Amino acid sequence: MAGVMDIIKKRRSVRSYTGEPVAKEKIERIIEAANHAPSAGNAYTWKIAVVQDGGLIRKIQSVSPGMLGRPAAILALCNDRKKAIETMGSKGGELFRFMDVAHAAQNICLMGAELGIGSCCIMSFNQDAVGALLEIPPQYRVDYLVALGYQDRDPVAPKKRSVEEAVLSWTGG
């Protein structure tokens, strides 16, 4: 069984897919992993819109320039802005809701990696346009997209920085 670090290193941003569909059970497992991500105030103001319809995936892609390749599924992480502000104040609406979906997305990508499913987090998309295509209720805002699918080629491998490069300061120890 692979350790956490193995899965972390296995996860890559995938931008080229085979076209093979991802089974519903695997997507449910991935969402279960997202549900275990930390959430400010344990508020969980986000929900996920799952898209597996090929035509709708194309339409979402056409307003999401950061989504490359043709994924088999898209998970749209949508925040209830009103709930975020009500439960966590103004910071909830301006900051925490984005941190929460980022935590959830990381779990999605790691669970995907464990299941052999490639993923790519996307910020370059038009929130209004994706919301309109998904017919998201008005209190929700699409804050993050994660593309899923089986990769058909190894992604480019940017060099990762060393531990020393990441440490700003280290006090005590």
Add this chain to the structure above:
Amino acid sequence: MKEKDGRARGEWIELFCFISSSARSLVGEPEIYGPFRLVDTLERIIDLLGRQGVLDDEFLNSEKEKIVEKKFDVMVNRESFIDFLDELVMDFTRELKKEEL
């Protein structure tokens, strides 16, 4: 409108959505995303022209393959990506020289 024409129009609308949403996104995105989106658009236009049988030729297809191969250099090797852009410009310029406009 014939069904085939409707599909063709849909594919162009899809591309126009990509271009307009790219323009909007680029307002707040890193500068280097601009050149990347433009070559990505170029690849999509060549692909669409070929698939719709409007303009399908060896030169354009080889340029498309080059873009597919090199565009992701933007993420790992900025200099190589810029060299690729230079090469692309000159490829098209040499081709343009052959044209009667």
